[in-house]
Amino acid sequence: MDPWRSFKGTAWRQRIDVSDFVRENYEPYYDVPTFLSGPAERTKGLWDKCQALMEEERKANGVLEIDTKRVAGITAWGPGYIDQNRELIVGLQTDKPLKRMVNPWGGWRMVEAACQARGVEPDPGMKKIFTRYRRTQNEAIFRIYTPAMRQARHLGLITGLPDAYGRGRLIGDYRRVPLYGINYLIEEKRKDLYSLDNVDDTTIHLREDIADQIRALERMVEMGQSYGCDLSRPAASAHEAVQWLYLAYLAGLKEQNGAAMSLGHTSPFLDIYIQRDLAEGKITEEFAQELIDQLAIKIRLIRHLRTPEYDELFAGDPVWATEALGGMGEDGRPLVTKTDYRWLQTLRNLGPSPEPNLTILWSPRLPQAFRDFSVELAIETSALQFENDELMRPIFGDDYAISCCVSATRTGHDMQFFGARVNLAKALLLAINQGKDEKTGEQVLDLPKLDGEYLEWDQVWNNYEKVLTWLSVLYSRTMNCIHYMHDKYNYERAQMALIDSNPHRHMAFGVAGLSVVADSLSAIRYARVKPIRNEQGIAESFEIEGAFPCFGNDDDRVDGLAVKVLRHFSASLAKQPIYRNAVPTLSILTITSNVVYGKKTGATPDGRQAGKPFAPGANPMHGREKNGVIASMRSVAKLPYEICRDGISYTFSITPRALGENTDERVKNLSRLLDGYFGAHGHHVNINVYSRETLIDAMKRPELYPNLTIRVSGYAVHFTKLSKEQQQEVIERTIHERM
Amino acid sequence: MGRIQSIYSFSTVDGPGARTVVFFQGCPVGCIFCHNPDSWNFFGGEEISVTDLMRRVDRFRPFLPSPPGLTLSGGEPLAQVEFAVEIGKKARAEGWHVALDTSGYGSRMDFARVVKEVDLVMFSIKHPLHQERITGIKLEPVLENLRFLAGLTVPVWLRYVLINGWTDQPEALKALGNLAAELPNLQKIEILPFNGLAENKWADLGWEFRFTQDQKPVVTEEDIKEAERIVYAQMKAYRASAACMAIRS
Numbered sequence: 001m002d003p004w005r006s007f008k009g010t011a012w013r014q015r016i017d018v019s020d021f022v023r024e025n026y027e028p029y030y031d032v033p034t035f036l037s038g039p040a041e042r043t044k045g046l047w048d049k050c051q052a053l054m055e056e057e058r059k060a061n062g063v064l065e066i067d068t069k070r071v072a073g074i075t076a077w078g079p080g081y082i083d084q085n086r087e088l089i090v091g092l093q094t095d096k097p098l099k100r101m102v103n104p105w106g107g108w109r110m111v112e113a114a115c116q117a118r119g120v121e122p123d124p125g126m127k128k129i130f131t132r133y134r135r136t137q138n139e140a141i142f143r144i145y146t147p148a149m150r151q152a153r154h155l156g157l158i159t160g161l162p163d164a165y166g167r168g169r170l171i172g173d174y175r176r177v178p179l180y181g182i183n184y185l186i187e188e189k190r191k192d193l194y195s196l197d198n199v200d201d202t203t204i205h206l207r208e209d210i211a212d213q214i215r216a217l218e219r220m221v222e223m224g225q226s227y228g229c230d231l232s233r234p235a236a237s238a239h240e241a242v243q244w245l246y247l248a249y250l251a252g253l254k255e256q257n258g259a260a261m262s263l264g265h266t267s268p269f270l271d272i273y274i275q276r277d278l279a280e281g282k283i284t285e286e287f288a289q290e291l292i293d294q295l296a297i298k299i300r301l302i303r304h305l306r307t308p309e310y311d312e313l314f315a316g317d318p319v320w321a322t323e324a325l326g327g328m329g330e331d332g333r334p335l336v337t338k339t340d341y342r343w344l345q346t347l348r349n350l351g352p353s354p355e356p357n358l359t360i361l362w363s364p365r366l367p368q369a370f371r372d373f374s375v376e377l378a379i380e381t382s383a384l385q386f387e388n389d390e391l392m393r394p395i396f397g398d399d400y401a402i403s404c405c406v407s408a409t410r411t412g413h414d415m416q417f418f419g420a421r422v423n424l425a426k427a428l429l430l431a432i433n434q435g436k437d438e439k440t441g442e443q444v445l446d447l448p449k450l451d452g453e454y455l456e457w458d459q460v461w462n463n464y465e466k467v468l469t470w471l472s473v474l475y476s477r478t479m480n481c482i483h484y485m486h487d488k489y490n491y492e493r494a495q496m497a498l499i500d501s502n503p504h505r506h507m508a509f510g511v512a513g514l515s516v517v518a519d520s521l522s523a524i525r526y527a528r529v530k531p532i533r534n535e536q537g538i539a540e541s542f543e544i545e546g547a548f549p550c551f552g553n554d555d556d557r558v559d560g561l562a563v564k565v566l567r568h569f570s571a572s573l574a575k576q577p578i579y580r581n582a583v584p585t586l587s588i589l590t591i592t593s594n595v596v597y598g599k600k601t602g603a604t605p606d607g608r609q610a611g612k613p614f615a616p617g618a619n620p621m622h623g624r625e626k627n628g629v630i631a632s633m634r635s636v637a638k639l640p641y642e643i644c645r646d647g648i649s650y651t652f653s654i655t656p657r658a659l660g661e662n663t664d665e666r667v668k669n670l671s672r673l674l675d676g677y678f679g680a681h682g683h684h685v686n687i688n689v690y691s692r693e694t695l696i697d698a699m700k701r702p703e704l705y706p707n708l709t710i711r712v713s714g715y716a717v718h719f720t721k722l723s724k725e726q727q728q729e730v731i732e733r734t735i736h737e738r739m
Numbered sequence: 740m741g742r743i744q745s746i747y748s749f750s751t752v753d754g755p756g757a758r759t760v761v762f763f764q765g766c767p768v769g770c771i772f773c774h775n776p777d778s779w780n781f782f783g784g785e786e787i788s789v790t791d792l793m794r795r796v797d798r799f800r801p802f803l804p805s806p807p808g809l810t811l812s813g814g815e816p817l818a819q820v821e822f823a824v825e826i827g828k829k830a831r832a833e834g835w836h837v838a839l840d841t842s843g844y845g846s847r848m849d850f851a852r853v854v855k856e857v858d859l860v861m862f863s864i865k866h867p868l869h870q871e872r873i874t875g876i877k878l879e880p881v882l883e884n885l886r887f888l889a890g891l892t893v894p895v896w897l898r899y900v901l902i903n904g905w906t907d908q909p910e911a912l913k914a915l916g917n918l919a920a921e922l923p924n925l926q927k928i929e930i931l932p933f934n935g936l937a938e939n940k941w942a943d944l945g946w947e948f949r950f951t952q953d954q955k956p957v958v959t960e961e962d963i964k965e966a967e968r969i970v971y972a973q974m975k976a977y978r979a980s981a982a983c984m985a986i987r988s
Binding site for chain 1: 745747748750752756799803965
C-alpha cells in the first residue's frame with residue numbers, strides 16, 4: 001500500500017520538509033469536540049495495570065527497579081511490554097515498565113550515587129570500563145574547569161549545570177520517521193556527510209556528528225525490528241504513524257537521560273494520518289483516541305535514574321515530554337485539529353498527570369471552541385500551561401515546539417545548549433559584601449567597599465553591574481566547557497539524527513531570583529536599608545525603614561529595576577564568545593529549584609530571610625502582590641521577551657471561587673485573563689486552580705491525592721511527589737483569592 | 740482629587756462578573772467585623788486624581804470580560820461624594836459597568852448624586868434592627884436612603900454579613916426580608932458568611948478585634964442557607980400581605 005496515498009503537495013516529497021507536508025494536508029477543526037471518545041476498555045485495562053505499577057513504585061520509595069548490568073543504548077534491551085494483548089503502541093526504555101537504566105556516559109559518580117541511594121551496586125565490569133577506559137562527560141568537564149568555575153558552582157552562584165547528566169532540551173523532528181522512513185533519512189544524512197570535505201576542526205567535528213547520527217538511525221531500525229516494526233519505510237497507517245513517531249522518540253530516551261525531552265508539536269501531523277484512515281473507513285474514533293491515549297501512557301512511564309540531589313532540584317521524575325497544542329498557522333488557519341482535542345481528552349480518559357507536559361499555544365484568533373475547551377481543562381486539572389503564540393510565531397515561524405518548559409525551537413532546525421541558571425540574588429549579595437560570599441565568607445571577586453551606614457543606591461548598583469558583567473563571562477565560559485565535552489563524550493546522536501545536519505544553535509542561559517533582586521533594589525532605592533554586618537563585614541541581615549514598591553503590583557518603579565537587571569546581564573552575555581557560534585538566549589525559569597536556590601542564599605535587602613525560598617521563575621515574591629492577579633500579570637508581562645527568548649515562566653494560582661462563581665464564568669474570566677496577559681506581551685503562564693486547603697490536606701493525607709497535579713514553574717508535577725519543603729513553598733505561594 | 744486605600748485588579752466577589760475594585764479611604768461606619776479597618780482613617784491612603792485613577796484601572800481593562808466592571812468600595816464611597824460622582828461619570832462614559840458598594844450612610848442628597856452615576860447599587864445592611872450594636876452609626880438615615888432607592892430604577896443588591904450571635908436573630912433576618920420586599924428594583928440578596936481573616940489587619944493597627952481566635956463565630960454553609968430561607972420566606976409573606984392590603988384598600 002502506498003504510504004503517501006491521497007497526500008497532497010510536492011515540496012515535501014523532494015526533500016525533508018515536514019512543515020510543508022503538514023501545511024498541505026492538515027484539516028483545521030473549528031467545531032466543538034462532541035466527537036471525542038471516552039476511554040476504551042482495552043486501554044483502560046492497560047492503564048489500570050500501569051497505575052498499579054506506579055503505586056508499587058511509590059511504595060518502593062520512588063524507584064521500582066534498576067538494571068545495573070547494561071549500559072543505556074538504543075538497542076541495549078530487547079523488546080519490553082506492559083501487557084502485549086492490550087498494547088496498541090509498543091516500546092519501553094528497557095525490557096520492563098518502570099525499570100530504570102544506567103547511563104554512564106554522563107558520568108560515573110552520578111550512576112554510583114544514584115544506585116547507592118537505592119541500595120544497589122552497579123556492575124563492577126561497567127565501573128571498570130567507565131572509570132578506567134572510557135572518559136565520561138562529567139570527568140572531562142571537571143578536568144578542564146578553572147578554580148573560579150568550581151567555586152561558582154560549589155557556592156551555588158551558578159547551579160543546575162548539566163555537567164554530570166544529559167543536557168536534554170533537544171527535540172528531534174520525530175515526525176520525519178513516519179513520513180519518510182529511516183532509509184530515506186539515512187540517504188539524506190549521507191549526502192550531507194559527503195558534501196563536507198574541508199579538513200578544518202569545525203567541518204571534521206560536523207562530519208563526525210553526522211556519521212554518529214547515521215549510526216543511530218541504523219540502530220533505530222534494529223530496535224524497531226525487535227518490536228516487529230519496519231521503521232526503514234514510511235508509515236502507511238495512523239497506527240503505524242503513531243508507533244513510528246513514538247519509537248523515534250524512544251530511541252532518544254534509550255540512550256540519553258537529558259532533563260527535558262519534548263515530543264514536539266505533533267498533533268496536526270498525526271491528525272493527517274488519523275483523518276485519512278477514518279475517511280478510508282479503516283479505524284473508528286474510539287481507536288483514534290486509543291492511539292493517543294496509549295501514546296500518553298507510554299510517555300507517563302518514562303523514568304530516569306537520578307541522584308537524591310537531582311530530585312531535590314527537580315522533584316517528581318519530570319521528563320518535560322512537552323507536546324505543544326493549538327497555535328495559528330502563518331497562512332491564517334488555526335493549527336487546531338481533532339487530534340489536539342484528543343490529546344486534551346487524555347487528561348479525562350486517563351486522569352490528570354504531569355506528563356506529557358501539554359502546552360497550549362495561545363492566540364486570540366484560535367477557534368472559540370478550542371479556547372473554551374482548553375481553558376476548561378486547565379481549570380479542571382491544573383495540568384496545562386499556556387504560551388503566547390503571537391509572540392513566538394513571528395520569530396520562529398509556525399512549526400515550532402516547546403523545548404523543556406517554555407522555550408521555543410523550530411522543529412528539526414534548531415538545537416539548544418542548555419545551561420541552567422545563575423543565582424541573581426547571591427550575585428547582589430556579592431555586590432553588597434565586597435565580593436565575598438555571604439554564607440562562607442570566601443572571596444569571589446574584588447569590589448569596592450560600600451561606605452555609610454545605609455546602602456546607597458548608586459554604589460550598590462555600580463557594584464552589581466560589575467558582578468553581573470563578571471558573572472556573564474564566567475558563566476558563558478563554564479557553559480562552553482560543558483557543551484564542548486558533552487558533544488564529545490555524550491553526544492545525543494539519536495535526537496540529532498532527526499534535526500538538520502548543521503542546525504541553528506542556541507545557548508540557553510538562565511537566571512533565578514529575579515523578583516528577590518528587583519524588590520531588594522527597590523528597597524535600597526525607595527526605602528532605607530541598613531545592613532547588619534558581622535566582624536568579617538558581611539551583611540547577615542538587613543533593617544528596612546520605610547515602604548518600597550514590590551514587583552508584582554504593576555508599579556514601574558520596581559518593575560523597571562527587574563528589566564534593568566535583565567538588560568544588563570543579557571547585553572553582557574551577548575558579548576561573549578560562544579561554543580559553536582551558538583546564539584545566547586536567556587530564561588527566567590526555576591522549575592522547583594527556587595527552593596534550593598533560596599536555601600543557598602543569605603538574607604536579602606528586600607526583607608527575605610536567609611534560606612527562604614525564592615519565588616518560582618519570574619513570579620513576584622510570595623504574598624507581596626497586593627493588587628490582585630491582573631496587576632501581577634502586568635508586572636511579569638513587562639519583562640522583555642526579545643532579550644529572554646528562552647522563556648519567561650510565570651505560575652499563577654487561584655482558588656476556583658476567586659476565578660468565578662461557576663464553570664462558565666471561570667472559563668470566560670480565565671480566557672480573558674489570558675488574552676489580556678498575552679496581549680500585554682506576557683510569554684508563558686502555568687494555570688493552577690485550587691485552594692490552599694486542598695494542598696494542606698494533600699500534604700497530610702497524600703494517599704487520597706495520588707493524581708493531584710499542580711503546575712510549578714514550567715512543568716506540572718504530582719503534588720505528593722514533591723519534597724516537604726517544596727510542598728510548603730507551593731502552599732506559601734500567592735494564591736489569588738478575595739474573600 | 741480623592742483618597743483611596745488601594746485598587747484591586749481582579750475580583751469576582753464584588754459585584755457581577757470579574758471586576759476591578761477601587762477601595763476608597765475613609766469610613767465613618769466602623770463595623771466591628773470590618774475587613775478593611777485600615778481604610779477607616781480619612782487622612783490615610785493615597786491621594787489620587789480621577790484622571791490618574793482611570794489611567795490605572797484602564798491598564799486592567801483588557802484582562803476583564805466585557806463590559807469591564809468597576810466597583811467603588813471602601814472605606815465608604817459616600818464619604819467622598821465628588822470623587823465618587825466623577826469616577827462614576829467618567830468610567831461609565833468609557834464603557835465600564837460601575838457598581839457602588841456602600842453602607843448607605845450619607846445624606847440623602849449625597850446618596851442621590853452618587854447612585855445616579857452607577858449601574859448597580861450594592862447596599863450593605865449591617866443590622867436591620869440594631870445597627871448600633873455592630874457599627875458606630877444610627878440606622879435611620881440608612882433606611883431612609885434605602886427607601887429612596889426603592890423609587891429609582893437602578894438595580895439593587897442587598898448584602899448582609901451573617902455573624903452567629905450578632906446578626907443571625909430570626910427577627911433580624913425577617914426585618915431584612917421586609918426591607919428586601921419593599922425594593923421593586925432588587926436583583927439579588929447576598930448573605931455572606933463572616934470570616935475572621937481581618938484579624939491581622941486589626942492587630943497591625945494596634946486595635947482590638949472583637950472576634951479573636953477563641954471567640955470567632957463559625958458560619959457554615961448550612962447557616963447561610965437557613966438564613967436565606969428565613970429572609971426569602973419573609974419577603975414572600977410580606978409581599979403577599981402587601982398585595983392583600985392593596986386589594987383591600
